Amino acid sequence: MKMKNGRGKIPGFGLSLGLSLSYLSFLILIPISALVIYAAKISPAEYFNIILDERVIAAFKVSFFSAIAAALLNFVFGFIIAWILARHNFFGKKIVDACIDLPFAIPTAVAGISLAMVFSLNGFMGKFLSLFNISLEYSRAGIVIAIVFIGLPFVVRTVQPVIEELDNGVEEAAASLGANYFQIFFKVVFPSVLPALITGAAMAFARGLGEYGSVIFISSNMPYESEIVPLLIIKKLMQFDYAGASAIGATMLVIAFIMLFITNFLQNYMIKERSS
């Protein structure tokens, strides 16, 4: 009954294709090639000279390890929150559920100044932590805190529907065979949630690598110490070091493409798992 060949049936193919391609080229593809072509004019020797500079390497390390640490924290806490939202009913659940999206909705600069205030020595968490002689001001932990905030919804929103759709029959069968709760959880439940959890954490990691707005307010932004890559790019631009900015920018672009490829792959894998 269904016609397989859609093209030419519903009118407007040419118009939609033309408009879409023009807009995507104008807004996305041409600007990307502008950066790539500028960066490609740099000789390989000069490129490595820029990228292997001590300060640049330090910035990549700070960005990378902060994003990894934040992704791991979100892996754990995001899972717990998704689990509670998917499996338990409690008073105010709708509000908590909606609040998970706050990091998506709140501007990063606003998140940055409020987290900086909360964790500053005068702030609630800052005072609390100083009781244990812990100061997060001017430490790299601040960067991780900002990225954890930004990445939380990626993990929760990826994992939550998967937990909701879990087949209770398998758990019940395992229970009837005499398995205890922890055996069921680690042998049956967790393995089926793991792909989603990894996907969410990878998305949070990718986002964390490029995060700028929330981080710069809470970090001390010290070169070699707590300077993230996006900030270094902006500093290079301000010093009119366009070759440096384009080389680091193009490198970040390549990393973003790789992360997009990985998360797309994971998402497709997840969809296949769920439909089977």
Added chain:
Amino acid sequence: MTKIRTIHEPLWVKILLFFVSGIFLSVFIVLPLVTIFREALKSGISLYLQTFTDPGVAAAIRLSLLTVLICVPINTFFGVFIAWLITKYEFPGKKILTTVIDLPFSISPVIAGLLFIFMFGSFGWFGTWLMDHDIRIVFAVPGIVLATLFVSFPFVARELTPLMRELGKDDEEAALTLGASGFQIFWKVTLPNIKWGLLYGIILTNARALGEFGAVSVVSGFIRGVTTTMPLYIDILYGEYMFRSAFALASLMTFLALVTIIAKAVLEYYIAAQRKSMEVEIQS
């Protein structure tokens, strides 16, 4: 159909999980929210309101509004066209197209701004030509609009594509056999079906366009009252230790963010209800 759950975690595990998430969400969601409004209102309501009469703040609010008013309609228009293209027709290269749509989400906002610097900056592709014609794009309002268009582009297309795919093309093809034109099909058949999803996409586009910081700060040049959007002006105020004003402006943006997540939750409810009625239709 209600599921009967016979397997529950032991009580102590349940308490532990609630305790851990309670602490986590208090630190990361509740405390920052409370802090914003407390810092903003610390010196009383009249000083709070005075912030918004500051010419710089007022100009920032106006520029943010202008940016949103330009970017949201444009991205909505093209987002609908792209979702329509992806779901109604088969053509080679469709996978690549879907990946290109996702690019603005995977690229760091700072890199997004950088792209436009290398395109329209004084040393960029069009730099000399633009200077000869005395047209300013970066470090001016057009640059801010372009960077905002870039980062807020994917939402509408991404929200509509799965929805339109589920809806299928049967309704549209039926309308076609009845002699409807392409535009009639869109306005009378497709649009009523996708209205909640479309609104959802528009709300997300709006939130991102309003709140964008990284991309805009690269192309802005921070000319006070001219190229400073609300988030950029928060940065300026905070940098000058004018915390009360910074948080006052932040509280306005937080209020809008809270409205956004409420609207999002409500629309998700409508979309879920629509999905359910679609399933019933298929079954009958």
